[in-house]
Amino acid sequence: MRGGLGMTEEKCLEIAVRAVEEAQKKGAELSESYVSHSKQLYINVREGDVETVKVTDETGLAVRLIKDKKMGFVFTTALNYESIQQIIEQALHNAAKTSADEYNILPWPSNEYPSLNVYDPRISEVSVEEKIEIAKEIERVGRAYDPRIKVTESCTYQDAVYVSALANSRGIAVSYSGTLAGATSYFVAEENGESQTGFGLEFGVTYNAVQPGKIGEEGAAKAVRMLGAKSMPTQKTVAVFDPYIVTNFLDILAPAVCADAVQKNKSLLAGKIGQKVASELITIVDDGRMAGGIMSSPFDGEGVKTGTTTVIRNGVLEHYLYNTYTAAKEGCCSTGNGIRSSSYKGTPEVDTTNFYLEPGKVSQAELLKDVHKGIYITEVMGMHTANPISGDFSVGVSGLLIENGELTTPVRGVAIAGNILELFRSVDCVANDLRFFVGKGAPTIRVGSITVSGS
């Protein structure tokens, strides 16, 4: 048994296998069961003291079954025999009312699952007290960074230890254990009655991923450099996007490369395989088995082995991402992207794993050097309102002016608008500073001309 968990991999898998047997007995033609068990810790520190300690213990089971080419789905957090019987009957009942679809199938076992290490035993071994000290250290570093850092919004440490088990009636019976650890800092800098915020964060699969000094300093530095920010006149100008902002744009692009959206006419990249859709400097990869990747796992939410898919290579759209259903529809293979983004509470849908823009060759300083005048964008507001189907976005931004290759005065209260494909088409430089923010990664990029709406 792996340390710190109430339910072992073996136990979770046993429950999943038994649920599949029950579903088959009750008349399902194909059935699948997913069991997830996790323990999480969340610590929030402010003003040198613990504000919140949260400890969670969660177990859930999902059943997906197919009868007469119709699919039903149910979940429960009650894992006793009666409850499982009851939800299987509900699933059959739900299935009967859905539309028949010949592509409703479940996968066969994969020939070989990648061997990955996404489990760090230290996360269960280290005491809560030591983890509280990490959060306090983040705050100390941030507050000491500059006297104008006057308020801590929050400094957090969080981790998780989890087990995922999956079984289906075609013979899949797989499980794995994983860990996550991360920390964040949110500070407020104040000067002359003005307040500005900044954040720092880092997440990884190992305990060592959390470096308090770096996270504390990042949040404080970002807050301080925004003091004195003003709007700028409406104009067309050069824009440089911080890696974090680029990952925000990747969030908008991601649904467009998922086969589900493509097949349903909801993707702006539908029918464009083999076509140039972005600048030749753009190569985007989805890697479900990346070493140390927070979204890495040996198998996806349907029990299919994870893979590495180059989605856009040198600006040319090469491949979409598939789960079992969308692959069956096109007569191709699942890319291992059937993701249960809401764990046991939802069906496995096509989604990204570790999704990143490959780094270029120049440093960020070299990328900035050629910019006579422009804006370096470090924060966006309202990105969740961007439209992933049309690719249109219109967001509030803040950042720093670039003058003669140098970052100068802070800017806020301006907006940019455009289309995500236009943006990736007009990228004229990609730096080498690839950085991951949870499941998305990107380096700094530069765009030749964009409309900035301001005063």
Next chain:
Amino acid sequence: MLTERELEKVLYAALGKGGDFADIYIERKDANGITCESDKIEKIHSGIDYGAGIRVVFQERTAYAYTNNVTLEGLLDAAVIVSKAVNSGKSSDVTISLSKKEVKDVSPVKYLPGDIPVEDKVALVERGNAVARAYDNRVRQVTVAYGDNISDITVVNSEGLFVQGTRIRTRMICSVVVSSGGIIQTGFESGGGTAGFEFFLNSTTPEEICRNAAARAVLMLDSRPAPAGRMAVVMAAEAGGTMIHEACGHGMEADLVQKGLSVYAGKTGEKVASDVVTVVDDATVPNKYGSFSFDDEGTVSQKKVLIEKGVLKTYMYDYLTAQRDKRPSTGNGRRESFRHKPIPRMTNTYIAPGEYDPQEIVAKTKRGLFVKKMGGGQVNTTNGDFVFDVSEGYLIENGKVTAPVRGATLTGNGPEVLRIIDMVGGDLGWGIGTCGKDGQGVPVSDAQPTVRIPEIVVGGILE
């Protein structure tokens, strides 16, 4: 279900290593969802989400644990975990005696979703889908999703509070994709309430929701990019209340105020908005999406005037922030589920209707943007900067609403906008949404009359 004595035992265990206050929140949510896409009933989902969260407060520290094992044993385990996290160094000498309080239901339900056969819900979805599909030949995809849930909630605390109740919510969303000549546009509409199946018979029909979504998408196909720069903006009542939610609501949540993270901190009794602005948060409006009888800490729901004729009256409080300010909670302690500790949140928030005829407001605006429907938004409460998306907008030229525009966002500063709003209409329009804060999403509704902001930054494209 656990007995009163058992719940008392768990509270004692939670306070076993000291603490000022403890509570238990038990929730069982039975949810159902139906999705129609590509002209097919693609998914019918059901789920049972059952768990309990235990909280102990000691001075400024909160310890929280939750479990899916809702038995005396499971809750005692969780109670021991929270008590260890508090570890005040001395035990608590509190005496706990639960006494059940009946709370009046503010959202009566006529037809329980659980009593409605699945086929009737499927039929509702299919009706909506048919209307959206038939609206225009440029419609490429229609997604209609129906959802209902029944939550049975029990809250007990170490002060003896014991309340139980049921919340029932139903909703429908429709998203339409249209394309023509290589341009893709989308339209979205939603409707829902703290109500039963009657919601779709009385208030808003599936046909209405889906027709609006399709019409909006088609209109955007024929629209030009929004202009960029500073201009006057008139927001229609039917635009929904995203602006007031973002520009003002979040900054009046007491936790942000107390942490010094709000531009409205220390401004009670001060003028923070123009005379024509009155802002209300009211969880007692029957059957609205953000309504409830008691909040997630067991406090009976209330109507609060946050800003009265421009003057800041009160913030929104939960138990903990109210304790700090030595006053009662306003019944704004909410949580997404048993997985989260309660924090101050909005419920149904609106700008109260004013005196102007909505048409007169447009007529008095020479040039600007008319916002008929807002999308989502976001605010930085620390400096008050906000942004929100315009999902249906038009130009105003010489006092008349003219050509539709797409891709506009409004970027502004909350306090500044509230100070300059110069006309408020006599109408009132509601919208629903899921508000996100600290990783927790809760159902809310917002409303506003037609209002005019004389000058705000519109993010668009410079031609």
